[in-house]
Amino acid sequence: MIRKKIVEILESNDLLKDFIIYGWVKSFRNNQFIALNDGSCLNNLQCVLDFENTAEELINSINIGAAIKVKGTLHESQGRGQRVEIKVNELEILGKANPEDVRKTILSPKRHSLEKLREQAHLRVRTNTFGAVMRLRSKLSYAVHHFFNQKGFNYVHTPIITGSDAEGAGETFKVTNFDLKNIPTNEAGEIDFSQDFFGKETNLTVSGQLEAETFALGLSNVYTFGPTFRAENSNTSRHLAEFWMIEPEMAFCELDGNMDLAEEFIKFVLAYVVEHCADDLAFLEQRLLEEEKNKPKEQRSPMPLREKLDFVIKNNFKRVSYTEAIEILRNSKPNKKKKFQYLIEDWGADLQSEHERYLVEKHFKCPVILFDYPASIKAFYMRLNEDGKTVRAMDVLFPGIGEIVGGSQREERYDVLLDKMKALSIDPEELWWYLETRKFGTCKHSGFGLGFERLVLFASGMNNIRDVIPYPRTPQNAEF
Numbered sequence: 383m384i385r386k387k388i389v390e391i392l393e394s395n396d397l398l399k400d401f402i403i404y405g406w407v408k409s410f411r412n413n414q415f416i417a418l419n420d421g422s423c424l425n426n427l428q429c430v431l432d433f434e435n436t437a438e439e440l441i442n443s444i445n446i447g448a449a450i451k452v453k454g455t456l457h458e459s460q461g462r463g464q465r466v467e468i469k470v471n472e473l474e475i476l477g478k479a480n481p482e483d484v485r486k487t488i489l490s491p492k493r494h495s496l497e498k499l500r501e502q503a504h505l506r507v508r509t510n511t512f513g514a515v516m517r518l519r520s521k522l523s524y525a526v527h528h529f530f531n532q533k534g535f536n537y538v539h540t541p542i543i544t545g546s547d548a549e550g551a552g553e554t555f556k557v558t559n560f561d562l563k564n565i566p567t568n569e570a571g572e573i574d575f576s577q578d579f580f581g582k583e584t585n586l587t588v589s590g591q592l593e594a595e596t597f598a599l600g601l602s603n604v605y606t607f608g609p610t611f612r613a614e615n616s617n618t619s620r621h622l623a624e625f626w627m628i629e630p631e632m633a634f635c636e637l638d639g640n641m642d643l644a645e646e647f648i649k650f651v652l653a654y655v656v657e658h659c660a661d662d663l664a665f666l667e668q669r670l671l672e673e674e675k676n677k678p679k680e681q682r683s684p685m686p687l688r689e690k691l692d693f694v695i696k697n698n699f700k701r702v703s704y705t706e707a708i709e710i711l712r713n714s715k716p717n718k719k720k721k722f723q724y725l726i727e728d729w730g731a732d733l734q735s736e737h738e739r740y741l742v743e744k745h746f747k748c749p750v751i752l753f754d755y756p757a758s759i760k761a762f763y764m765r766l767n768e769d770g771k772t773v774r775a776m777d778v779l780f781p782g783i784g785e786i787v788g789g790s791q792r793e794e795r796y797d798v799l800l801d802k803m804k805a806l807s808i809d810p811e812e813l814w815w816y817l818e819t820r821k822f823g824t825c826k827h828s829g830f831g832l833g834f835e836r837l838v839l840f841a842s843g844m845n846n847i848r849d850v851i852p853y854p855r856t857p858q859n860a861e862f
């Protein structure tokens with residue numbers, strides 16, 4: 383007898399054959415009908431018990447949440463709601479679940495808020511919503527590797543512990559093995575990092591970009607896909623302290639090629655899940671409709687989930703320079719009527735999420751790629767334009783999300799890069815290895831960073847980034 387996953391059984395035409403199935407009880411009706419789920423798909427498998435010939439003690443243990451093993455025969459279902467069902471020949475309880483205790487958890491069969499699910503994050507993978515999101519997340523990450531592999535990119539594992547702060551933003555988590563109650567200091571009273579594990583100050587990476595750049599300048603096309611950490615105290619529905627980032631880097635490539643890649647990449651991975659996660663997406667679409675039912679019309683999504691994904695897959699992203707965007711924003715209604723929290727007055731202003739969303743959701747009504755930002759609001763490594771005041775930066779902005787991608791053509795000119803670092807008080811000694819790549823066969827190169835959870839957020843129609851990662855890390859929260 384062979385063991386099958388429920389997804390295989392539901393798609394199977396092997397009627398009257400015997401199978402072994404494992405799973406968790408979702409519901410048990412009339413002492414007869416078990417809805418079984420093993421996480422292989424959204425749908426449950428109906429297992430029909432011959433209760434008259436089953437020991438009462440066993441029947442009493444078939445409770446919601448219990449893990450069971452079933453041996454049975456596949457039949458066409460008599461009832462409505464499913465095509466096939468399993469007639470149980472043998473049933474074994476592998477792990478009991480006490481109904482009294484289950485009632486206090488999110489496993490109990492009623493609607494639980496997403497907040498409640500977060501409090502019981504160790505159990506939420508058994509719910510329909512979170513199970514669907516996690517399968518989608520898994521498929522999306524597979525699609526990421528599939529895309530780059532098929533385009534000949536090399537996957538590079540950049541370090542998690544680094545001695546550099548790529549953005550120079552200082553929002554890093556420190557890594558140390560000092561005894562925190564007894565930190566060595568030098569004569570000046572400063573912490574003596576020379577006695578720490580690495581003999582220097584280290585932190586968790588905020589981005590693998592600088593290291594990825596060095597690899598692109600040897601392997602041509604590379605990408606990273608790994609965890610990044612930011613100690614930014616932004617308690618928003620789009621920021622995590624630990625998130626996964628995808629960072630491609632291409633040698634001999636300028637900003638246009640970089641924008642092309644970002645657009646092609648996003649369309650590919652979304653099309654992949656539309657094709658391979660049909661049931662989960664249908665469910666998530668329905669979930670979103672339900673959630674938004676009670677919202678005023680202007681707060682609802684303009685399109686159902688799958689239509690929105692199709693829209694992004696089929697339409698070109700609108701490419702707009704920062705300068706054009708500022709003009710649009712300056713003349714926009716919310717700016718004139720002082721509805722923006724931050725009013726746009728002068729060229730050079732940093733764009734806030736409200737502005738990004740206005741451009742995408744109200745003005746262009748499609749994903750937007752903004753490029754050629756003022757040098758003053760962007761990182762040191764972005765390539766300076768001929769005008770001397772803008773850099774070859776690009777951000778991809780998405781409806782409901784704002785920034786999903788941040789990228790640029792990198793400054794490949796040694797002298798220009800060095801001057802920039804000095805101007806921003808970034809110690810060239812610290813990044814000597816990065817600078818050195820500009821001395822030995824430097825070349826034009828470009829790349830971007832895409833926050834994986836923002837992609838999952840968009841694809842799933844969920845609203846809070848905490849609900850698309852197994853165990854979210856946010857300020858004041860590292861439970862589990």
Ligand code: ATP
Binds near residue numbers: 623
């Ligand atoms: P934001 O302005 O939204 O904070 P950022 O400018 O700090 O973004 P980058 O440093 O360019 O972002 O990082 C690249 C990408 O990583 C962003 O486009 C976004 O998708 C994602 N990202 C950045 N910070 C976070 C975070 N705290 N949590 C989840 N994703 C993030």
Ligand code: MN
Binds near residue numbers: 614
């Ligand atoms: Mn940020």
